[in-house]
Amino acid sequence: MTSGSQVLVRPARNVRGSVVLPGDKSISHRYAMLAGVASGLSRLENYSTGADCASTLACMRALGAGWEQKENVIEVQGSGLSLAAPTRALDCGNSGSTMRMLSGIVAAQNFTSEMVGDESLSRRPMERVIKPLTAMGAQISSQQGKPPLRITGAQLKAIDYKIPVASAQVKSCLLFAGLFADGETRIEEPLRTRDHGEVALRAFGAQLERKSLGAGSEVRIRGGQSLRGVEARIPGDLSSAAFFLCAAALFPESQLAIPHLLMNPTRARLLDVLMQMGLRISVTQLDQVNGEMVGSLQIQGGELKGITIAGADSAALIDEIPVLAAIAPYTEQGIEVRDAKELRVKESDRIAAVATNLRRMGATVDEREDGLRIPGQQALHGAEIDSFSDHRIAMAFAIAALRADGETLIQGAEAAAISHPAFFQALEEVAER
Ligand code: S3P
Numbered sequence: 001m002t003s004g005s006q007v008l009v010r011p012a013r014n015v016r017g018s019v020v021l022p023g024d025k026s027i028s029h030r031y032a033m034l035a036g037v038a039s040g041l042s043r044l045e046n047y048s049t050g051a052d053c054a055s056t057l058a059c060m061r062a063l064g065a066g067w068e069q070k071e072n073v074i075e076v077q078g079s080g081l082s083l084a085a086p087t088r089a090l091d092c093g094n095s096g097s098t099m100r101m102l103s104g105i106v107a108a109q110n111f112t113s114e115m116v117g118d119e120s121l122s123r124r125p126m127e128r129v130i131k132p133l134t135a136m137g138a139q140i141s142s143q144q145g146k147p148p149l150r151i152t153g154a155q156l157k158a159i160d161y162k163i164p165v166a167s168a169q170v171k172s173c174l175l176f177a178g179l180f181a182d183g184e185t186r187i188e189e190p191l192r193t194r195d196h197g198e199v200a201l202r203a204f205g206a207q208l209e210r211k212s213l214g215a216g217s218e219v220r221i222r223g224g225q226s227l228r229g230v231e232a233r234i235p236g237d238l239s240s241a242a243f244f245l246c247a248a249a250l251f252p253e254s255q256l257a258i259p260h261l262l263m264n265p266t267r268a269r270l271l272d273v274l275m276q277m278g279l280r281i282s283v284t285q286l287d288q289v290n291g292e293m294v295g296s297l298q299i300q301g302g303e304l305k306g307i308t309i310a311g312a313d314s315a316a317l318i319d320e321i322p323v324l325a326a327i328a329p330y331t332e333q334g335i336e337v338r339d340a341k342e343l344r345v346k347e348s349d350r351i352a353a354v355a356t357n358l359r360r361m362g363a364t365v366d367e368r369e370d371g372l373r374i375p376g377q378q379a380l381h382g383a384e385i386d387s388f389s390d391h392r393i394a395m396a397f398a399i400a401a402l403r404a405d406g407e408t409l410i411q412g413a414e415a416a417a418i419s420h421p422a423f424f425q426a427l428e429e430v431a432e433r
Helices: 025-037 051-062 096-106 127-135 168-180 196-203 238-249 269-277 312-316 321-330 341-345 350-360 391-403 413-418 423-430
Strands: 006-009 014-018 041-045 066-070 073-077 112-116 139-143 146-152 160-162 184-189 208-213 216-222 231-233 255-262 280-289 292-300 307-309 335-337 366-368 371-374 384-386 408-411
Touching: 006 391, 014 238, 014 423, 025 041, 025 051, 025 073, 025 096, 025 168, 025 196, 025 238, 051 066, 051 096, 051 413, 096 112, 096 127, 096 146, 096 168, 127 139, 127 168, 168 184, 168 196, 168 216, 196 208, 238 255, 238 269, 238 292, 238 321, 238 391, 238 423, 269 280, 269 307, 269 312, 307 321, 321 335, 321 350, 321 371, 321 391, 341 350, 350 366, 350 371, 350 384, 350 391, 384 391, 391 408, 391 413, 391 423, 413 423
Parallel strands: 014 255, 041 231, 160 184, 307 335, 384 408
Antiparallel strands: 006 408, 041 073, 066 073, 112 146, 139 146, 184 216, 208 216, 255 292, 280 292, 335 371, 366 371
């Protein structure tokens, strides 16, 4: 099935079975970073197997936080709030989360760190963290706002900061920095984004205050609090589940089970949207683990109606839009995406990547600066797809391929390993032919 970096995906007639997903990527990054600056041992079960989360662990080791893998558990020996000066550049690989969130921690250390990334990460905007961290007292140089970053840490001062563009990575970066700062840091976000940073800080023993502010929110954290290690089982990644949920949505007879999945309300908008589109989803064994909701899903196919994603939904569904857009031609009324300009500065320009690949499969697509309009009731044919070295594009088009006429060749399929190394095997297991 896999040859080098290409994967051939054949059409399916149904999706059936059960999928176990890697630990949530957003939570894994945050736990690894906080475990590194906590005191004592943390045990992180079901830590994401994705290459991005391995980048975070490698950076933490370079900063003196030792860890060991024991079967499905990563044991991190916390260093307390002071890390060790790295002897070489911190390699964040493809991971924007690693660079942006870890910059909030290294900005508070009494040494200089260099943070580098791969070609894709080297093109991504970092001013969003450089500006507020500089205002807190760190010295940061960059290549016109892009990586590599050279960060000279300082005793930070608290900040009162309104984040201009909704970003959970920026929010977490500043909360992490705020933990080390003198005084109380207050962060305001224009739209509510995923709250794993806040939930994780509490799980590690920090106190913070949160309040809704219209469609957004405010978080306050006092500096100088110490963290203690945790025992955690990381729930399955909801953004990885999105590919399988969309696969199930393609066939009325689908029957899929997904155990132990993250159900955090700031991430679960996808489930509402898919139910509005006609997928039947029931949740059992709902539970809370270290402040995060977890549940098991039973999914049944149904109709496949169209939808419009705009405003706060675009921020809430930012990682799931590529796969929703990739199945849009098969919906009854099509899908329109607006207010999603951030997609242009992800691992690839995801608006352009989706439009290019859908057209290769024969679809009509209207590409716009901040989104896409994709008419429904279109038949697609198999084609050669380019992942643009972006995991979510590779996986989104493997899903679109399931209902196409003929085979689809995904070039650059290895990108899937960034978040879900076993993706293609897992898909083969549930795709009935
Ligand atoms: C993430 C936040 C989102 C998302 C990314 C993970 C996080 O990025 O796209 O995959 O874990 O906080 P932004 O915060 O830049 O929107």
